[in-house]
Amino acid sequence: MGRMAGRRILSAVPVLLAVTFGVFAVAAASPFDPVKAYAGTAGLTASQAELDQLRANLGVDQPFVQRWWDWLTSALGGDPGDSSVLRQPVADVIAERIGWSALLAIAAFAVAILLGIALGVLAARRRGGWLDRSVSSAAYTLEAAPAFWLGLLAIWFFALKLGALPAGGLTDTASDTVTPGQVISHLMLPAGVLGLSQLPWFFLYVRQGVGDALAEDPVRGARARGLAERTVLTGHALRSGMLPMLTLIGSRVPELITGALLVETVFSWPGIAAATVQAATSVDFPLLAALTVLATAAVLLGNLLSDLLYGLADPRVGFDG
Secondary structure, eight states, X not given: OHHHHHHHHHHHHHHHHHHHHHHHHHHHTOSOOHHHHHHTTHHHHOOHHHXXXXXXXXXXXXXXXXXXXXXXXXXXXXXXXXXXXXXXXXXXXXXHHHHHHHHHHHHHHHHHHHHHHXXXXXXXXXXXXXXXXXXXXXXXXXXXXXXXXXXXXXXXXXXXXXXXXXXXXXXXXXXXXXXXXXXXXXXXXXXXXXXXXXXHHHHHHHXXXXXXXXXXXXXXXXXXXXXXXXXXIIIIIHHHHHHHHHHHHHHTHHHHHHHHHHHHHHTTOSSSHHHHHHHHHTTOHHHHHHHHHHHHHHHHHHHHHHHHHHHHHOTTSOSOO
């Protein structure tokens, strides 16, 4: 296990380098001007000499290769630079927001996995039944539904029509302090929407895997020995049927990140979504590169986690082969 994880980490280094280089290359080709974004309305009346001086101060007058190398050497030294659009160190921007994004992602993943397993087992137990047909139809519908559309629908129904949950933000409008109760109430809608957007894949994988396992000889033998149906499902079919789903965890991380950006924007959740959008539209090189590295590292770690979980669940899989 250790050797496999070490090889993956080493192979991630050139991937991260290529990603950061690509970010600077694409940003350099972007039609957005970082100087005008930084100057704001003051840039409309500034002279060309003032704009050129500002361009030099921001370092965007250098070739993008030089900018990438300067940022990379500084980041490796522990300083990823300053955000030109948010006017604060990049490390502070990420530190203030990453915890809220992680909370949202973990809660959404928990919703998707737990509901996916429960509904998948129930549907696989009686394939073709009314529950299987109903949940499968809903899953295929959710697959085609964009996360931001689900978010707007949830706000309309739960916040505006029923008034049961807050429409967005982290705290109540009249409150200036963050309390656990407020965070939980404000988290329910975005986590539920993001979890539902990921639910179909977990449900379909569990349904297929458990359904196939129920038709295998070991499960038939367990039933023939008189074991209770719950024991057959949880002790035999579920364990075998869960193996394909474990590989799904890593592959869903990119979709989870993309969905989180949309959901955070819809619900005004104070994660990294707003910073990512601002960095992209303002061509904020240091912040954009750092956030892209963070997202890429999350994807790579997700793939590694799925392989480790699969190997732990199935001893026949060799880690160091």
